[in-house]
Amino acid sequence: MIDVVYPVCNFLQKGTLRLFGDWKVTGAENIPPMGPLVIVSNHMSNMDPSLLACSISRRIRFLAKDNLFGSRPMDWFLKSYGAFPVNREGVDVTAYRWTIDQIKNDGVIVLFPEGTRSRGELIQAKAGVANLVLRTKAPILPVGITGTENLRSVLRVFNPTGNIRVNIGQVFSLPDIDGRPGKDVMESLTTMIMHRITELLPEKYHGVYRQATE
Numbered sequence: 001m002i003d004v005v006y007p008v009c010n011f012l013q014k015g016t017l018r019l020f021g022d023w024k025v026t027g028a029e030n031i032p033p034m035g036p037l038v039i040v041s042n043h044m045s046n047m048d049p050s051l052l053a054c055s056i057s058r059r060i061r062f063l064a065k066d067n068l069f070g071s072r073p074m075d076w077f078l079k080s081y082g083a084f085p086v087n088r089e090g091v092d093v094t095a096y097r098w099t100i101d102q103i104k105n106d107g108v109i110v111l112f113p114e115g116t117r118s119r120g121e122l123i124q125a126k127a128g129v130a131n132l133v134l135r136t137k138a139p140i141l142p143v144g145i146t147g148t149e150n151l152r153s154v155l156r157v158f159n160p161t162g163n164i165r166v167n168i169g170q171v172f173s174l175p176d177i178d179g180r181p182g183k184d185v186m187e188s189l190t191t192m193i194m195h196r197i198t199e200l201l202p203e204k205y206h207g208v209y210r211q212a213t214e
Contacts, residue, residue: 005080006059013157014054021147021160025055027168027200033058036103036138037171040129040193042122042201043112045148047157049083052110052143055166061102062110063095088115096132103136113193120149121207122198130189133174134181140193142169144200167200 017023039060041052049062059082066085069075078085086095102109111132113125133140147164174189181189191209198209 005077006053006082009050009081010054013050013160016158017051017054017160017164021162021164023054023160023164023166025166025168027170028055028057030168030170031057031141032139032171034106036106036136037108037141038103038129038133038136038138039108039110039141039143040113040197041110041143042145042197042205043114043117044120044145045117045151045156046154047151047160048112048145048148049110050157051145051148051160051164051166053082055143055168056108058108060108060110063099099132100136103132103138109138113190113197117152118149118207121205122194122201122209124208125190125194127186127190129193130174130186133193134177134189137173139171139173140196141171142193142196142200143167144169144197144205146202146205169196169200172196 037058039052039056041048049064053060061082061084063086064078064083066087069078069085084095084098086092099109111129113129114123115126115128144167145165146167147162150162151160174192177185194209198206203210
């Protein structure tokens with residue numbers, strides 16, 4: 001039954017995207033057909049994971065706020081769909097290990113470097129993504145999402161109106177770092193990741209990373 005949840009949800013979500021909105025995906029040819037992969041994207045709406053699931057040709061998994069897992073039915077549904085609970089108040093070792101295990105088993109993980117939803121313009125990213133990529137040496141696939149900034153409620157998965165675009169960039173890797181990287185190195189690597197996302201977005205979405213492309 002678990003294997004049914006993901007394809008059924010994607011089928012229904014694609015239907016609502018086509019019925020109520022103007023949904024387009026570009027760069028799908030950049031998605032590696034196999035092997036471990038970390039997808040990094042900007043984040044503006046609770047429906048972004050669902051949107052990415054419909055737009056990426058491979059099965060994705062992602063972290064979700066632990067307060068969403070409040071009941072057995074919801075816990076079953078979210079985990080069947082590919083989500084794993086994470087406590088964003090501090091370092092969640094269990095979620096970190098789960099993410100690494102997924103990557104080591106050639107899984108595809110979606111991570112939002114900003115750590116929370118923005119209101120459209122990019123906000124300062126956290127170093128967690130760069131740290132995880134250094135640990136696993138996984139390739140990175142950048143994605144730029146536009147049009148979901150007004151779809152704040154998770155209920156908008158049923159009515160995703162507007163011009164929704166998913167722009168998929170080219171895979172890249174972080175440089176090898178000798179020894180334990182310091183704070184400055186981690187910030188530089190994080191900026192490198194965000195720069196790849198910024199390149200896939202219109203200028204009005206660049207936010208704190210606007211300088212990176214000017």
